[in-house]
Amino acid sequence: MMAYDLTLQAVLERALRLYSKKEIISRDFSGIFRYTYGDFYKRTLRLANVLQDLGITKGDRVGTLAWNNHRHLELYFAIPISGAVLHTLNLRLGPEQLVYIINHAEDKVIFVDKDLLPLLQSIRDQLPTVEQIIVMSDTLEIPPCGLANPLSYEALLAGARETFSYPDLSEWDPAAMCYTTATTGSPKGVVYTHRALVLHCLAACLPDCLNLHEADRVLPFVPMFHVNAWGIPFACTWLGATQVFPGARPQAEDICRLIEDHKVTLAAGVPTIWMATYPLWESGKYDPSSLREIVNGGSAASVSMIRNYREKLGVPILHAYGMTETTPVVLVSRPKSTMENLSLEEKYQLSAKQGLLVPGLEMKVVGEDGREIPWDGKTMGELLLRGPWIAKEYYKDPVRSQDSFTEGWLRTGDIVTVDSEGYVGIADRSKDLIKSGGEWISSLDLENTIMDHPAVLEAAVIAIPHPKWDERPLACVVLKQDYEGLVEAQDILDFLRGKAPKLWIPDQVEFIEAIPRTSVGKFYKAALRARFAEAASALQTSEAPLRAKA
Template sequence: MMAYDLTLRAVLERAAKLFSKKEIITRDYSGTFRYTYSDFYKRTQRLANVLKNLGIKKGDRVATLAWNHHRHLELYLAVPVSGAVLHTLNLRLAPEQLIYIINHAADKVIFVDKDLVPLLESIQDQLPTLECVVVMSDTNEIPPSTLKNPLSYETLLTEASEYFEFPDLSEWDPAAMCYTTATTGKPKGVVYTHRALVLHSFAASLPDSLNLQESDVVMPFVPMFHANAWGLPFVCTWLGATQVFPGARPQAADVCQLIQDHKVTLAAGVPTIWMATYPLWESGEYDPSSLREIVNGGSAAPMSMIKNYQEKLSVSILHAYGMTETTPVVLVSRPKSNMGGMTAAEKYQLSARQGLLVPGLEMKVVGEDDEEIPWNGKTMGELLLRGPWIAKEYYKDPIRTQEAFSNGWLRTGDIVTVNSEGYVSVADRSKDLIKSGGEWISSLDLENTIMDHPAVLEAAVIAIPHPKWVERPLACVVLKQEYEGQVNVQDILDFLKGKTPKIWVPDRVEFIDAIPRTSVGKFYKAALRTRFTEIASTKEGSDPIVG
């Protein structure tokens, strides 16, 4: 066989040669922008020359502080094919976290969207490795700011040559990096090689995986600064699929409008956005009929949401699972061919699972003694992973590398069950699992059951101390606006009867205005634990409330 390096150059060139007329569309600052893969290729070559002219060398880190748009896509390819390393910055992080990761990565250049310039202004004096800032906009103009000698993205591209001489790269060369969103401690850096990104693109596009095709019109609502936007920009470019980007600060109505106007067939994002868009679809304001599937990740989708989309909109919700450390796609929940006889209820239960391991990876699930657990759908254990697109370490972080990587396996920290067919269901993060009277309680399962209540918008479950049972669950519930003041604690407890084991029923239900979230939209349970840390069971020494 040929010694052929798997690099992102092949992704870029295939799109230009085979799909030159296909389109990339952005909801831009001044309206809809659209161009072809041929145009994209020419601009990407110009951008690679811009990087060269700025003094960027092989291995240098080039950061982006940007929303989802075509300019960000140009950076996704131009930076790694020029030999540099793309570092996507999470624009929702606190300033001190941004300062840490920019300095830890030693970023030399930052490409920043014009509306995010104030964020960069506030921290620029604390970034010693930063040599240059390029402002991205749909014009040549740079907004007034205190940035030191900012450059215009569009002006630089206009002045650069359209021909770029690609360097020879190894598939083991770093192509991109991303930092985990930490709720405690400092963020952890993960570096992706060209090889990892190409192999991940193969796996993600498979029919039993995300099932992406050239004929698809794909909208990644998942941020491009988070886990490579689940790999979709690379996969879609390689396949020649039409890409639709929601641009700066998109709202639920913007998402619906884009899907309707551009006949999007597949969209991807966390449950928050799909819960926010559902009322707009249901009201008939927008037409979702082009959608064949929504990829849901980041956290589990409530069963009620899956049912509503399928039964009322004829849109399938596809559960997928991954992490920053896994590039990220690891599990996808599609039924096997021998499952055709399932009832509707069984199909929904399967859809709510995170799914089957994608080809190319290995997994094992171990208990507290590090022995593998039985696949019976009940026994809980920690999910361990290994494979060609699983990280082997954290960037310049030996202590936490030692904690998370063991004997060639990544310890995910996710507590799961696996049924006899091999479908994985995430019960909890290890830090969020509740152990009451020696029994494990899955906060995720309990949350999803509570969210099936027609009056509940969101629910988060945390552990509170108990003098006899060690821990008991407390449910934080956000009601839909039209039900506020009409639903009480007993209504929630009554709803749970017969739907969960008795020991899982919360000792306490707190109605709150909103559930705090992390920078990528996940429930921020650490904040809830801090808020309710002094709350303990009022029934000291007694049995848990069981309805």
């Protein structure tokens, strides 16, 4: 066989040769921007020349502090094909974490969207490795800011050469990097090679994976600053699919309008956005009929949400699972052809699982004793992974690498079950699993069951210490607006009886206005545990599981 390196250069060149007339649509600062893959290609090569002129050399890290837009897509390709490393910065992190990430990666240049300048300005004097700031806007001008000698993205591209000489690239060269969104400790860096990104693209396009097509019109709401927007921009460029980018600070109405106006066929994001868009679609204000599928990831979608989307909107929700360390797609929940005779409710339950392992990867699930668990859908164990797009270590972090990477396997920290068909269901993060009276309780399963209650918008379940039972579950519930003040804690408990094991039923239900979230939209349970530490103290004097008080 030919010694052929798998690099993003081939992905970019294919988009030009086969799909130069296809469109990219972006919600820009001053309105909707449209151009073709042919135009995109020319601007990307200009940008690669800009990077060289700025002194960026092979292996240098280049940061991007940007929303999902066409300029960010140009950076997705220009940085890796020039030999440098694309470092996407999470714009929702606090200043301390941003400073840590930029300095740990030793970013040399940072590209920043104009509306994010205040965030960068506040930390600029703490970034010793950053030599240049480039401001991205839809004009040549740079807004007034306190940064020294910032450069204009559009002005640089206007003056750059349109032909570019590709450097020699190996498929093993680093192409991109992303840091985990740590809720404790400092974030951990993960580096993606060209080879990993290309192979991940191949897997993502498979019919039994994300099932992407050239004819698709794809809207990635999942941030481009987090795990490469699940690899969707790379895969869509390779296929020539129309990409629709939501731009700066998109709200639920913006997403609904973009989907309707541009006939989006596939959208991807976390459950938060699909909960926010659902009432807009249900009311008839916007039309979701162009959607053939929604990809849900980041955290679990409840059965009730999956059911509502399918039955009331006619839109299937596809569950997927991944991590920063896995590039990220690992599991996708599509029913097998042998499951056609399942009842509708059984299909919904299956859809709520994270799904089957994507071709090209290996997994095993081990119990506390280190042995593989039976695939019975009940026994819990930790999910371990390995494969060509799974990281082997954290960037410049040997101590934490040793904890998470064992004998060639990534320890995900996710506690799962596997049924007899091979479908994986996440029971919990290892740190969030509740052990009460020697029995494991899945907070995720409890949350999904509580969210089936017609009055409940969201629910998060945390463990609180108990003197007799070690830990007991506490449910934090957000009610839908129309039900506030009408539902009591006992109503939630009564709803759970018969739907969850008796041991699992929470001792307390706390109604709260909103569930705190991480920068990528996951439940921030550490904040809830801190908030309800007083409730935990109250349980210390109890000899038996408490029952909720209204």
